[in-house]
Amino acid sequence: LVYVWLSVVNPNDFPLEAAALTYDLGLSDPAADGNGGWVDLAEGRFNERVHVPARDSTIVEIPVEFTYTGAGAALRSILDLGTFSYRVRGDVALSEPVRTEVPYRHTGTVAVLRSE
Numbered sequence: 090l091v092y093v094w095l096s097v098v099n100p101n102d103f104p105l106e107a108a109a110l111t112y113d114l115g116l117s118d119p120a121a122d123g124n125g126g127w128v129d130l131a132e133g134r135f136n137e138r139v140h141v142p143a144r145d146s147t148i149v150e151i152p153v154e155f156t157y158t159g160a161g162a163a164l165r166s167i168l169d170l171g172t173f174s175y176r177v178r179g180d181v182a183l184s185e186p187v188r189t190e191v192p193y194r195h196t197g198t199v200a201v202l203r204s205e
Contacts, residue, residue, distance in 0.1 A: 095149045099141040106185035107139045114153065117174035118165075127176065131155040138184075167201050174198045 093114075099105050111134050115127040131153045141147050167173055178194035 090152055090154050093151045093153050095151055096146055097139060097141050097149055098146040099143060102143050103186055104143050105141045105183060107141075107181050108184040109134060109136045109182045110139075111135075111179040112151070112153070112177055113179055114155075114175065114177045117176075128161075129156060130160070130175075172198050172200045 097107075111132075113132040114130045116130050118126040118128045133153065135149075135151045139147065139149050174196065175198075176194065176196040178192070180190045180192050183189050183191060
């Protein structure tokens with residue numbers, strides 16, 4: 090179990106409230122045959138309310154249980170390259186100002202400092 094900190098930004102002139110969010114977290118697999126393969130690290134649902142004031146942001150701490158296959162891919166990438174690439178996607182279940190689900194997705198690369 091790891092805790093992921095998610096920054097939620099609200100650029101709107103009105104506050105937002107979410108009842109839940111889903112996530113699907115994947116890591117780039119350096120052992121893939123050059124086709125940009127991804128390994129599933131974790132997926133789940135976070136069922137706590139999140140309030141973000143108008144034109145503000147908040148940090149949400151989400152407990153994530155990961156797969157060992159995904160962790161192995163990250164470790165291989167860190168050892169080989171000193172970095173790992175990730176993608177996260179899912180839906181946010183808004184409860185205010187309207188009830189709707191909003192999809193999201195984000196990709197990035199994390200660099201790990203090595204001591205020489």
